[in-house]
Amino acid sequence: MGGLSKKAYQLEKIQGLYELPYLAVDGGNLLFKQERVAPGLLQQTKITAEGIIDAYNLMQYDAVAVGRNDLGAGLSFLKEQAARAKFTWLSANLVHKTDKKPIFSASLIRKFGDLTVGIIGLTGDDGKVQFQDNEDAVILPWQDVLPDYIADLSSRCDLLILLSNNTTQQNQKITKSFEDIHLIIQSSPSSKNSAPKLTNKSLIAQTGKQGKYLGWMLIDWQQSRTWGRKGAIKELATKKQELDGINGRISRIERREKEEDLSGNSSYQNLLQSRDRLLSTIIFLENELYDLKKTGNAPSTYENNFIAMDIKLPDQPDVEKIVKKVKQNVNQAGRSNAAKAATTIDNPEMPVEKLVFAGWKVCAQCHQPQTDFWARTNHSSAYQTLVEQEQQFNLDCLPCHVTAEYGATKISDNDSALLSLPSILLQVGCEICHGPGKPHAASQDPNQISRKPAASICLRCHTPERDEEFNYGNDLVRVACPASNR
Numbered sequence: 001m002g003g004l005s006k007k008a009y010q011l012e013k014i015q016g017l018y019e020l021p022y023l024a025v026d027g028g029n030l031l032f033k034q035e036r037v038a039p040g041l042l043q044q045t046k047i048t049a050e051g052i053i054d055a056y057n058l059m060q061y062d063a064v065a066v067g068r069n070d071l072g073a074g075l076s077f078l079k080e081q082a083a084r085a086k087f088t089w090l091s092a093n094l095v096h097k098t099d100k101k102p103i104f105s106a107s108l109i110r111k112f113g114d115l116t117v118g119i120i121g122l123t124g125d126d127g128k129v130q131f132q133d134n135e136d137a138v139i140l141p142w143q144d145v146l147p148d149y150i151a152d153l154s155s156r157c158d159l160l161i162l163l164s165n166n167t168t169q170q171n172q173k174i175t176k177s178f179e180d181i182h183l184i185i186q187s188s189p190s191s192k193n194s195a196p197k198l199t200n201k202s203l204i205a206q207t208g209k210q211g212k213y214l215g216w217m218l219i220d221w222q223q224s225r226t227w228g229r230k231g232a233i234k235e236l237a238t239k240k241q242e243l244d245g246i247n248g249r250i251s252r253i254e255r256r257e258k259e260e261d262l263s264g265n266s267s268y269q270n271l272l273q274s275r276d277r278l279l280s281t282i283i284f285l286e287n288e289l290y291d292l293k294k295t296g297n298a299p300s301t302y303e304n305n306f307i308a309m310d311i312k313l314p315d316q317p318d319v320e321k322i323v324k325k326v327k328q329n330v331n332q333a334g335r336s337n338a339a340k341a342a343t344t345i346d347n348p349e350m351p352v353e354k355l356v357f358a359g360w361k362v363c364a365q366c367h368q369p370q371t372d373f374w375a376r377t378n379h380s381s382a383y384q385t386l387v388e389q390e391q392q393f394n395l396d397c398l399p400c401h402v403t404a405e406y407g408a409t410k411i412s413d414n415d416s417a418l419l420s421l422p423s424i425l426l427q428v429g430c431e432i433c434h435g436p437g438k439p440h441a442a443s444q445d446p447n448q449i450s451r452k453p454a455a456s457i458c459l460r461c462h463t464p465e466r467d468e469e470f471n472y473g474n475d476l477v478r479v480a481c482p483a484s485n486r
């Protein structure tokens with residue numbers, strides 16, 4: 001959610017730069033990371049989801065498709081949120097079981113001058129049931145719903161956009177069946193940035209997940225209602241760029257040299273000749289385009305951009321306020337849950353005897369040099385980092401900033417157990433890398449403890465999202481404990 005204030009800033013900037021009619025849309029999977037949020041995480045993730053909606057309201061989004069993950073806290077939660085949203089949640093295939101009518105809206109029409117744009121939404125249908133028996137909801141295959149909607153919308157719209165939570169494969173099939181869909185913006189579960197790709201008559205595009213990027217397109221939509229593959233427009237743009245370059249070089253020479261020397265400067269003369277050739281090509285291409293436009297046959301074109309929401313980009317102040325407030329509220333909710341747990345059990349901390357992990361102090365008894373080394377790495381202060389950010393009760397952060405997991409071993413399936421860990425586990429501790437060590441601490445048997453952590457251990461936390469530059473080889477050296485001098 002941290003990237004939202006940066007995204008808002010960039011959206012404002014782009015609108016200001018171009019002053020063209022614009023649409024802000026999202027392919028779905030906006031609110032949650034999973035299709036079913038674990039009960040222990042519900043309270044905190046709902047607070048975050050509400051904040052995302054507030055931010056999208058401020059950013060004046062037009063439409064968001066209902067992704068499967070948007071139903072992560074249940075259908076009724078999404079319905080509540082849709083009522084507060086100033087944008088439209090779209091899904092043509094998430095329907096009532098009984099009358100097969102859409103639960104949200106199937107489509108939306110926007111008019112810009114004499115251009116009419118239709119937007120339709122699809123929830124991912126992977127054949128797996130998402131709802132309980134008593135819920136009046138079902139996700140239909142797109143084959144059942146699209147024909148009617150597309151027939152209707154394509155007769156009324158100049159440009160038709162599909163926001164699809166389906167996989168790329170499914171969307172490719174859709175382009176085969178419906179030539180009237182011009183642009184598909186997808187939120188396929190394996191989402192990565194993928195630049196618009198012409199598939200049959202449609203472009204399919206996707207921006208990576210979790211708000212790491214803003215994807216935007218500048219579209220020049222022509223009467224032909226077809227995307228140009230290559231042709232005059234692209235060539236014209238390259239030629240104009242070349243011309244800019246040559247003009248730059250010409251004026252640099254002119255600044256440097258005396259005027260009377262220029263006639264004898266052969267590279268200068270060559271540049272002038274190239275400029276003349278380019279100018280006539282450009283005029284040629286422009287004429288060709290003019291003719292195409294006059295006859296209504298000019299292809300439509302686009303320019304695509306992905307902007308990484310880099311930490312150094314500026315923030316939009318109003319959205320930044322929302323993000324800060326949400327983080328505070330999430331932490332507060334965790335804090336009061338921890339306090340509640342403390343009043344219901346005698347010991348506010350989970351008793352170590354019941355846990356698989358021994359805690360670093362036990363290891364320190366026999367491995368002082370390694371402990372001293374570890375204490376100087378940031379792993380030992382990872383929880384303290386959360387405290388400084390006032391995020392130490394945020395269940396979204398804790399799993400990677402404490403000792404609670406090793407391979408398949410977890411402290412508890414109930415994530416809220418993370419809120420009452422004993423203090424000797426409130427670090428990225430020894431057992432994060434060497435595995436649960438109680439049996440080894442008792443036996444001192446080196447075979448009962450893992451010596452060298454595999455890359456997969458690190459990658460659980462050093463994910464591309466959190467640590468883009470992680471490199472096992474180089475980074476292991478920085479945290480590898482020294483050998484004992486025994």
Ligand code: HEC
Pocket residue numbers: 358359362363364365366367430431434436437438440441442444445446447449450451484486
């Ligand atoms: C009571 C003493 C004792 C405690 C407590 C103890 N160890 Fe050890 N550990 C040993 C001894 C002895 C060895 C073998 C040393 C040797 O071979 O040089 C060893 C070896 C190791 C090794 C190297 C294993 C190998 O394959 O070479 C690691 C890693 C290790 N311990 C980690 C830990 C961790 C983590 C903890 C805490 C959970 C811990 N130890 C607790 C005594 C202890």
Ligand code: HEC
Pocket residue numbers: 385386389391394396397398399400401460461462463466467
């Ligand atoms: C998937 C694991 C993971 C989760 C979840 C996670 N972190 Fe981290 N965090 C890391 C890793 C790994 C680093 C070290 C990154 C590096 O060295 O570049 C880190 C570093 C940090 C840092 C210090 C370095 C920096 O880049 O500023 C802060 C602050 C931080 N995390 C806060 C948080 C907060 C707040 C949350 C929850 C909203 C959170 N983290 C959730 C893995 C995680």
Ligand code: HEC
Pocket residue numbers: 360363364367370371374379428429430431432433434451452453476479480481482483484
């Ligand atoms: C981030 C991962 C990580 C953490 C956390 C970590 N270690 Fe290590 N440890 C390593 C690596 C890597 C090695 C070197 C293994 C190798 O090269 O064979 C190592 C080696 C060791 C060894 C063997 C030293 C020898 O004699 O060769 C011991 C003992 C040990 N660690 C104990 C600890 C203790 C105790 C802690 C906590 C206070 C700890 N480690 C925390 C990664 C870690």
Ligand code: HEC
Pocket residue numbers: 376377378379381382383385386399400401402428432433453454457458459460461462472475476477478479
């Ligand atoms: C449980 C999650 C977790 C695991 C597993 C983990 N790390 Fe980290 N690592 C973190 C966090 C969180 C930080 C940042 C701590 C902070 O700055 O507060 C970090 C920081 C680091 C740093 C910067 C340390 C420094 O002192 O500047 C390195 C290097 C690193 N990790 C390497 C590794 C390697 C290599 C592994 C695997 C052997 C590994 N980590 C496993 C969570 C983890």
